[in-house]
Amino acid sequence: NAGVTQTPKFRILKIGQSMTLQCAQDMNHNYMYWYRQDPGMGLKLIYYSVGAGITDKGEVPNGYNVSRSTTEDFPLRLELAAPSQTSVYFCATSMGSDTEAFFGQGTRLTVV
Amino acid sequence: QKEVEQNSGPLSVPEGAIASLNCTYSDRGSQSFFWYRQYSGKSPELIMFIYSNGDKEDGRFTAQLNKASQYVSLLIRDSQPSDSATYLCAAYRMNRDDKIIFGKGTRLHILP
Numbered sequence: 678n679a680g681v682t683q684t685p686k687f688r689i690l691k692i693g694q695s696m697t698l699q700c701a702q703d704m705n706h707n708y709m710y711w712y713r714q715d716p717g718m719g720l721k722l723i724y725y726s727v728g729a730g731i732t733d734k735g736e737v738p739n740g741y742n743v744s745r746s747t748t749e750d751f752p753l754r755l756e757l758a759a760p761s762q763t764s765v766y767f768c769a770t771s772m773g774s775d776t777e778a779f780f781g782q783g784t785r786l787t788v789v
Numbered sequence: 790q791k792e793v794e795q796n797s798g799p800l801s802v803p804e805g806a807i808a809s810l811n812c813t814y815s816d817r818g819s820q821s822f823f824w825y826r827q828y829s830g831k832s833p834e835l836i837m838f839i840y841s842n843g844d845k846e847d848g849r850f851t852a853q854l855n856k857a858s859q860y861v862s863l864l865i866r867d868s869q870p871s872d873s874a875t876y877l878c879a880a881y882r883m884n885r886d887d888k889i890i891f892g893k894g895t896r897l898h899i900l901p
Contacts, residue, residue, distance in 0.1 A: 718893050718894075719877055719891040719892050719893040719894050720833070720891040722889075725888070735888070767833075775820065777823070778833075782832055783831075783832050
């Protein structure tokens, strides 16, 4: 089992470009999350989903969009990339809302 | 007041000593608490979780919870250089928005 797989691992974007960060899981977990982690900081929740077809905003949703058409996939879309979106992005899944979260390996995004 | 607060460190502890990591939380409705370890450039992984007041032990790790004082701690006995990492405290608040909130993390450095 691969667990939680994120692609790409690294990406450099120019200001104003768009991209989609992919997240796929084979753990059959209902809950999926997108976090960003800025240098020296903790994890900030961008969006989360409690199941296919259901998404909700986290602490820092502005500039991002998500969709959850299947249990396995939870892509994060950046529209009009800005330097403030330079960060490491982590996708995570969990069985329930208060259980262990399993993280992907992260995507390091730089916007220049 | 931040919801989950941790001293960012670095906390330097001699090899073989006890490392004590502390975390306070502001929402009295928080019910579950998690400690994640994150090595530099890697994704977080769960070390311990605790739901009830008191101590919970797992090998060299002990989590302590005091809900009256809104305080969570992680003790690492017989510290090893491999314990050098950032430790993230997280709190789950069911009655508010069903989310897990992370602190900024404490950098721990074990001195050989």
